[in-house]
Amino acid sequence: MLDDVLDQAAVPAPERPPESAQDSRRDGRVEAERVADGYRELADRERPRVAERRVVVEIETDRGTTTCRYYEAEGARNGVVMVGGTGGGFDTPGRDLYPRLAKDLSDDRISTLRIQYRHPTNLVESAVDTVLGTRYLESQGVSAVGLVGHSLGG
Incomplete structure (x- = not known):
C-alpha cells in the first residue's frame, strides 16, 4: 500500500531498471527513467483507473x-x-x-x-x-x- 503512494513521487534510484521491468501491483506497464538530479520518476502506461467502491x-x-x-x-x-x-x-x-x-x-x-x-x-x-x-x-x-x-x- 505505501509503495503505491510513494510511486506518485520521485524516489531515489541508484540504477536504471531493465526495460522489461514490470510492476505487477498495478496491472500496467511501468517505464522508469533517470532524471538529472539522480532520482527516478515512474510513469504509468496503460494503467486502468481504480474502480471505486464508495x-x-x-x-x-x-x-x-x-x-x-x-x-x-x-x-x-x-x-x-x-x-x-x-x-x-x-x-x-x-x-x-x-x-x-x-x-x-x-x-x-x-x-x-x-x-x-x-x-x-x-x-x-x-x-x-x-x-x-x-x-x-x-x-x-x-x-x-x-x-x-x-x-x-x-
Missing part, C-alpha cells in the same frame, strides 16, 4: 451541504479523512491518488471519507467541513481518525 454522503448543516465519498471498510475501527486544496472537487491531488489510497486502506480495514469542500478557498469553512467529516466517521463506529491533506487541506 457511496456518496451528503452532510447537511445550517452552513450548507458538504458532499463526500465514503469508502467503508467492514468492521473498521480506524478511519481517514482525505481533503484536497483550493481547487475543490474530488480530482486533486493526482487525479486517482486518493481513490487508490482509499481502496488500499479499505483492504486494510480502514474506512475513508473524501471531502469536497463547500468553499475551497475559505480556510474556516474548509476546517468546518473537515471536522464534520471526522464526526461522520465517528458516527459510523470509527474510534480513531487520521487526516490526509493536500495543499490547503494539508
